[in-house]
Amino acid sequence: MTHAITLHDITKSYDGFTAVDAFSLEVQRGTVFGLLGPNGAGKTTLIKILTTLMRPTLGDAFVEGHSVLTAGKEVRRMIGVVPQENNLDRYLTARENLALHARLHGMRPAAYNPRLDELLEMTGLAARQHDFPDTFSGGMQRRLVVARALVHEPRVLFLDEPTTGLDPQSRRSLWDHIRGLRRSMTVFLTTHYMDEADALCDRIMIMDHGKSLVDGTATQLKDAFSRAHTYQVEFRNNADRYQGVLAGLPFVKGVERDGSLFQITLADEESIKPLMDHLSGSDIRRICLKEPTLEDVFISLTGEKVRE
Numbered sequence: 199m200t201h202a203i204t205l206h207d208i209t210k211s212y213d214g215f216t217a218v219d220a221f222s223l224e225v226q227r228g229t230v231f232g233l234l235g236p237n238g239a240g241k242t243t244l245i246k247i248l249t250t251l252m253r254p255t256l257g258d259a260f261v262e263g264h265s266v267l268t269a270g271k272e273v274r275r276m277i278g279v280v281p282q283e284n285n286l287d288r289y290l291t292a293r294e295n296l297a298l299h300a301r302l303h304g305m306r307p308a309a310y311n312p313r314l315d316e317l318l319e320m321t322g323l324a325a326r327q328h329d330f331p332d333t334f335s336g337g338m339q340r341r342l343v344v345a346r347a348l349v350h351e352p353r354v355l356f357l358d359e360p361t362t363g364l365d366p367q368s369r370r371s372l373w374d375h376i377r378g379l380r381r382s383m384t385v386f387l388t389t390h391y392m393d394e395a396d397a398l399c400d401r402i403m404i405m406d407h408g409k410s411l412v413d414g415t416a417t418q419l420k421d422a423f424s425r426a427h428t429y430q431v432e433f434r435n436n437a438d439r440y441q442g443v444l445a446g447l448p449f450v451k452g453v454e455r456d457g458s459l460f461q462i463t464l465a466d467e468e469s470i471k472p473l474m475d476h477l478s479g480s481d482i483r484r485i486c487l488k489e490p491t492l493e494d495v496f497i498s499l500t501g502e503k504v505r506e
């Protein structure tokens with residue numbers, strides 16, 4: 199078996215509303231898989247089903263070969279979960295939070311103490327291990343939740359929006375930790391951040407309305423959905439004059455403007471020549487092909503801006 203996670207036609211309905219619709223998926227072991235989608239796409243519902251917090255209405259899912267329907271206990275032994283909210287116990291110190299989790303998993307102090315030392319060191323929290331989580335920054339709390347999810351050495355780690363609300367430095371530090379886990383376990387994460395998916399994931403799936411829209415590596419998605427005919431043109435002066443002219447050209451499909459910078463989408467690759475003919479003699483500061491981003495792919499598929 200090379201798949202750490204398998205979903206067979208999973209459907210979840212809430213009072214007749216279908217949040218997840220006959221969803222199937224296989225995630226290769228040892229990879230980082232990213233699930234993207236706008237608010238309400240069904241991402242958290244899928245994580246809840248895979249972590250046995252919720253039963254599907256139809257279908258079955260397997261984690262390391264164990265069914266979420268019939269082998270919930272085995273599934274829970276295999277997984278670590280980082281939920282959307284930092285659900286730490288505020289009356290326990292950082293180390294005690296980890297120790298409690300170890301005991302809930304049936305580990306003895308002789309087994310878990312060296313593991314806690316290792317995880318506190320790895321997440322940069324060793325010096326603060328006897329402090330309460332309320333005295334930690336958001337990034338430190340998040341790292342503690344990740345450390346807690348790793349105490350019992352899970353084979354699959356679920357991260358639901360791991361870096362939402364963190365400052366750029368904390369995000370990058372958490373990314374480094376997640377990257378360090380790659381290969382030794384399977385990571386399944388949901389995110390709203392395109393740069394996060396791009397930086398971390400071996401494979402990305404974009405979903406909406408409970409269904410998968412597309413999946414592949416970041417490069418595959420960008421190539422497939424690239425707006426290869428979009429150019430950025432910046433004028434030195436007289437930019438106003440060009441707005442109407444550009445929009446009126448038959449081979450121009452769209453014009454977006456930000457001051458003197460225009461984003462011009464052409465009908466096809468060949469249209470660059472007549473465009474240059476029309477612009478000859480104008481005072482252009484720069485012209486360049488716009489490289490596609492994962493956000494372009496997301497918006498072209500879901501029609502929605504990514505939530506910040």
Ligand SMILES: Nc1ncnc2c1ncn2[C@@H]1O[C@H](COP(=O)(O)OP(=O)(O)OP(=O)(O)O)[C@@H](O)[C@H]1O
Binds near residue numbers: 235242243
């Ligand atoms: N307990 C519930 N009862 C009724 N509807 C629900 C329940 N939980 C989720 N939903 C609905 O199911 C849909 C999918 O929700 P879900 O939380 O899985 O989306 P999501 O992709 O995780 O969104 P977000 O990015 O906002 O976390 C939404 O329309 C939501 O309103």
